[in-house]
Amino acid sequence: MTDVANSEAKLGSAARSVGGRPASIFAARAAFLAIILLAWQGAVDSGLANAAFISTPASVAQSLWHLFRDGEIFPDLGTTVLEITIAFALSVVFGIASAVVLDRNDWLNRIVSPFLTAFNSMPRIALGPLFVLWFGIGIASKVVLAFSLGYFIMLLSTLGGLKNVDRDLLLMSRLFGASELRLFRHVRFPWALPGIFAGLKLTLIYCSAGAVIGEMIAAKSGLGVLLQSFSGRFDVAGVLALILIVALLVMTLTSVMDLVERRLLEWSRGSTDVPG
Amino acid sequence: MNASLDISVRGLDVNFGQARNVLTGVELAVRRGEFVALIGASGCGKTTLLNVIAGLVPVAAGTVTIGGAPPVAGRGDICYVLARDALLPWRTVTGNVEYGLELSGVGREERARRAATYIDKVGLAAARDLYPSRLSQGMRQRASLARAFAVGRSVYLMDEPFSALDSQTKLTLHDQLLGLWETSGATVVFVTHDIGEAITLADRVLVMSKKGIGVVDEIHVDLARPRSAEALQADERYHDLYRRTWTALKASAQ
Numbered sequence: 001m002t003d004v005a006n007s008e009a010k011l012g013s014a015a016r017s018v019g020g021r022p023a024s025i026f027a028a029r030a031a032f033l034a035i036i037l038l039a040w041q042g043a044v045d046s047g048l049a050n051a052a053f054i055s056t057p058a059s060v061a062q063s064l065w066h067l068f069r070d071g072e073i074f075p076d077l078g079t080t081v082l083e084i085t086i087a088f089a090l091s092v093v094f095g096i097a098s099a100v101v102l103d104r105n106d107w108l109n110r111i112v113s114p115f116l117t118a119f120n121s122m123p124r125i126a127l128g129p130l131f132v133l134w135f136g137i138g139i140a141s142k143v144v145l146a147f148s149l150g151y152f153i154m155l156l157s158t159l160g161g162l163k164n165v166d167r168d169l170l171l172m173s174r175l176f177g178a179s180e181l182r183l184f185r186h187v188r189f190p191w192a193l194p195g196i197f198a199g200l201k202l203t204l205i206y207c208s209a210g211a212v213i214g215e216m217i218a219a220k221s222g223l224g225v226l227l228q229s230f231s232g233r234f235d236v237a238g239v240l241a242l243i244l245i246v247a248l249l250v251m252t253l254t255s256v257m258d259l260v261e262r263r264l265l266e267w268s269r270g271s272t273d274v275p276g
Numbered sequence: 277m278n279a280s281l282d283i284s285v286r287g288l289d290v291n292f293g294q295a296r297n298v299l300t301g302v303e304l305a306v307r308r309g310e311f312v313a314l315i316g317a318s319g320c321g322k323t324t325l326l327n328v329i330a331g332l333v334p335v336a337a338g339t340v341t342i343g344g345a346p347p348v349a350g351r352g353d354i355c356y357v358l359a360r361d362a363l364l365p366w367r368t369v370t371g372n373v374e375y376g377l378e379l380s381g382v383g384r385e386e387r388a389r390r391a392a393t394y395i396d397k398v399g400l401a402a403a404r405d406l407y408p409s410r411l412s413q414g415m416r417q418r419a420s421l422a423r424a425f426a427v428g429r430s431v432y433l434m435d436e437p438f439s440a441l442d443s444q445t446k447l448t449l450h451d452q453l454l455g456l457w458e459t460s461g462a463t464v465v466f467v468t469h470d471i472g473e474a475i476t477l478a479d480r481v482l483v484m485s486k487k488g489i490g491v492v493d494e495i496h497v498d499l500a501r502p503r504s505a506e507a508l509q510a511d512e513r514y515h516d517l518y519r520r521t522w523t524a525l526k527a528s529a530q
Contacts, residue, residue, distance in 0.1 A: 166362075168358055168360050168362040169362055169364060171358065171362070172356075172358055172362035173375075173379065174349060174350055175330065175349060175350055175354075175355070175356040176350070176355075176375075176376050176379040176380065176427070177350040177351075177352060177379050177380060178350075178379045182379065186364070186375065187364070190364070190366045193366075265366075266407075267365055267366040267367075267407040267409065268365070268366075268409070
């Protein structure tokens with residue numbers, strides 16, 4: 001987990017050093033996007049692909065515009081955002097808390113770890129219909145489905161970080177007279193932080209997927225309900241517009257987390273060892 | 277009991293696991309304010325002896341007292357300096373030096389003041405706001421020394437703190453350690469496998485037997501203080517002590 005975070009940090013700093021001129025990076029990105037959109041539109045125009053199957057950029061844009069202009073989407077968007085928020089918050093709180101307990105209690109860890117692995121190995125999406133049966137068609141069943149995905153990611157990434165804490169840092173702190181509470185605050189937790197951030201971003205992605213897929217199984221409202229009705233009508237542009245909305249939502253939240261991570265993990269930046 | 281005696285080890289046995297004698301019948305006496313170096317072949321138990329004094333390894337038999345009290349890890353009057361610098365990567369040099377003070381219960385203002393003083397003493401003033409990842413090995417070890425001496429304890433236990441450094445950097449660090457120690461009045465037990473380092477730093481060099489029976493020879497280093505690690509390189513008495521210690525070390529390994 002730490003490695004993942006470190007390599008991300010390094011990629012981040014590499015991108016920054018290359019992008020001494022950020023304007024040119026943005027221009028290149030815009031050009032890349034334009035190429036994709038033109039190829040898409042061109043494939044349809046030239047008859048290479050059928051607009052009924054893949055739609056066109058213009059129709060997707062139009063669908064997006066309609067969704068927001070009529071305000072049709074807001075109740076559903078609200079439901080989905082609420083489900084994601086609750087499931088994400090629960091995953092983070094319980095995931096981190098469980099990891100701390102399991103890290104400090106090896107006996108308990110040895111007992112429950114096969115069960116955790118077993119549950120994490122299950123295709124939770126396939127349990128979706130059961131969750132609906134147990135928790136109804138309201139938001140509860142979606143929160144449970146999303147939580148069942150997010151919780152394990154948070155638990156495992158935090159536990160991974162806590163487990164590989166540098167023994168010398170713990171020993172040094174103990175010899176200076178640190179209490180268990182201080183060891184956690186000053187050594188274990190900061191050590192696990194890169195892993196926790198890697199977990200947070202994955203958890204958000206999986207919670208979003210869980211919520212939307214849960215809604216597609218059975219729900220009263222939510223983007224997943226809209227998705228089902230659009231695909232039932234073969235409204236490809238509508239489906240793509242909704243998926244784009246979810247993607248943009250997750251990307252926005254992820255970049256907020258990136259910002260926080262960059263501030264908190266400033267110390268890991270450019271951590272190449274200077275010899276001598 | 278001798279009042280000037282700070283560390284006393286009598287008839288110490290240490291076992292690791294089932295009946296594996298690591299140390300048997302070890303004796304050690306260190307006076308208050310004395311700088312003692314422990315040298316010996318790998319596996320002679322010098323780090324184990326240090327860890328016993330630090331309270332990290334249980335005593336199977338015998339008595340060990342430091343300042344009249346038995347060893348306990350995390351005692352407020354003992355500071356242990358590890359072979360690795362063990363700096364917290366998420367704290368700057370200042371933050372790391374303050375960390376030791378914080379764990380010792382020193383208030384915020386006093387922490388900042390003492391950290392600045394000791395960072396200055398080891399010549400890291402220009403690097404005080406850098407994270408350890410930006411520092412060289414030598415600078416990291418200097419930060420570690422500043423952290424150790426800023427807390428002002430009466431006994432310092434050091435386990436090969438300079439073993440990862442090149443010989444040139446070592447000499448600088450020796451001078452800095454001597455500077456910190458001479459104003460501290462602390463008792464030091466310094467484990468090393470480097471004879472030159474032992475003679476440069478210590479009042480007495482204790483040679484441990486490879487058989488795990490403890491100290492078998494000692495060399496009194498009567499070089500005047502304050503010493504300069506670099507000047508000693510050209511001192512004939514230093515080389516004479518070096519040869520004597522080398523012979524003793526060779527005999528201890530047989």
